[in-house]
Amino acid sequence: MILLWLFALPVFLFGFVVLFGAPYVPSLRREVRRAFEELYPLGGNDTLVDLGSGDGVVLLEAARCGAKAYGYEINPILVLVSRLRLGKRATVVMGNMWHAKLPDDTTIVYMFSVSRDSEKSVRYLKAEATRLGRPLAVMMLGAGLKGLPVRASYRGHTLYEVVPGK
Numbered sequence: 592m593i594l595l596w597l598f599a600l601p602v603f604l605f606g607f608v609v610l611f612g613a614p615y616v617p618s619l620r621r622e623v624r625r626a627f628e629e630l631y632p633l634g635g636n637d638t639l640v641d642l643g644s645g646d647g648v649v650l651l652e653a654a655r656c657g658a659k660a661y662g663y664e665i666n667p668i669l670v671l672v673s674r675l676r677l678g679k680r681a682t683v684v685m686g687n688m689w690h691a692k693l694p695d696d697t698t699i700v701y702m703f704s705v706s707r708d709s710e711k712s713v714r715y716l717k718a719e720a721t722r723l724g725r726p727l728a729v730m731m732l733g734a735g736l737k738g739l740p741v742r743a744s745y746r747g748h749t750l751y752e753v754v755p756g757k
């Protein structure tokens with residue numbers, strides 16, 4: 592019985608996520624590094640937020656560049672893995688990213704998302720840009736942001752600017 596639970600729990604934790612957003616598929620660190628170098632060179636003045644931060648690979652790359660790094664992740668196993676991996680180099684919050692309030696000093700948001708959530712992402716990001724009272728740079732992988740103009744793109748990564756307003 593215990594063995595069954597040990598098997599079922601991770602399956603459940605990784606499976607139930609599809610009700611809330613993209614399933615766990617990690618970005619490739621090398622590709623993340625190149626995408627930031629090409630589209631948005633990160634530095635010490637940046638605060639990056641990864642919405643659905645998985646095992647922390649994007650946070651690791653942001654920290655390497657000297658940026659402050661925050662992740663929001665709904666899967667407790669991945670929260671634990673990324674906290675162990677990153678230590679004090681990043682803050683990983685466990686919870687539903689759609690309810691997250693971005694830190695005031697956020698400069699760039701990263702999302703590896705699915706097309707089903709494109710309009711929801713636009714609504715969320717617009718609301719947060721409006722709350723913060725300034726535009727937000729957003730780097731997307733997987734799905735784009737429906738209806739918003741593309742700033743630049745590189746091998747699957749697309750950079751947007753989300754401005755306050757409706």
Ligand SMILES: C[S@@+](CC[C@H](N)C(=O)[O-])C[C@H]1O[C@@H](n2cnc3c(N)ncnc32)[C@H](O)[C@@H]1O
Nearest residue numbers: 611612613616617618643645664665687688703
């Ligand atoms: C495609 S993975 C991307 C992981 C990481 N950002 C990367 O690029 O390697 C999507 C992640 O979002 C998490 N996720 C999905 N829906 C979420 C939600 N509503 N709130 C927080 N995390 C969520 C999943 O558990 C998964 O780890």
